[in-house]
Amino acid sequence: MTLSGAKARFQLNATATPTGTLVTGPNVIGQGLGTASFSDADIAYSFKVQCNIAGDTASLDPATGIVTASAGSPSITDGDGKDFEGVTLPALSQLRGVIVYGTTQVASPILVDSTGSASAVFSAPIYQDNALLITTTAVPTAITFDPQVSGNAVTVTVIGKS
Numbered sequence: 001m002t003l004s005g006a007k008a009r010f011q012l013n014a015t016a017t018p019t020g021t022l023v024t025g026p027n028v029i030g031q032g033l034g035t036a037s038f039s040d041a042d043i044a045y046s047f048k049v050q051c052n053i054a055g056d057t058a059s060l061d062p063a064t065g066i067v068t069a070s071a072g073s074p075s076i077t078d079g080d081g082k083d084f085e086g087v088t089l090p091a092l093s094q095l096r097g098v099i100v101y102g103t104t105q106v107a108s109p110i111l112v113d114s115t116g117s118a119s120a121v122f123s124a125p126i127y128q129d130n131a132l133l134i135t136t137t138a139v140p141t142a143i144t145f146d147p148q149v150s151g152n153a154v155t156v157t158v159i160g161k162s
Contacts, residue, residue, distance in 0.1 A: 006041035051147035
């Protein structure tokens with residue numbers, strides 16, 4: 001498989017409308033659309049984790065692309081360490097980005113915990129059609145997804161370099 005056009009697009013802003021006397025026009029606070037291109041990326045894969053009962057969690061080994069249940073029995077789709085053509089992924093040596101989408105409209109947060117050289121904990125409510133984007137070059141030893149509530153699910157896309 002050959003990749004091209006690998007990139008992350010991101011934007012976070014709000015428009016403030018002033019209410020003062022003789023003050024007009026919207027004021028944009030934040031960043032406009034930005035892009036990070038990954039011309040050297042040669043690994044891309046996606047998977048889904050669904051919580052079947054409270055307490056189900058799953059862990060991704062980013063180096064292999066393999067997703068396993070770390071607690072309970074979550075449903076894991078396409079977390080077998082293979083690309084969309086069924087070919088085993090090469091070992092990931094540099095992470096370019098991970099995006100986590102909420103696939104269900106549930107108000108509970110999705111906890112994303114990365115360990116290893118890129119250790120950080122991300123905890124945010126991720127609702128349907130919303131996402132959490134993580135970009136780093138370090139490869140964590142694991143990223144754990146905890147959908148917390150039965151029916152919650154996330155889909156995840158990883159882009160990196162072997």
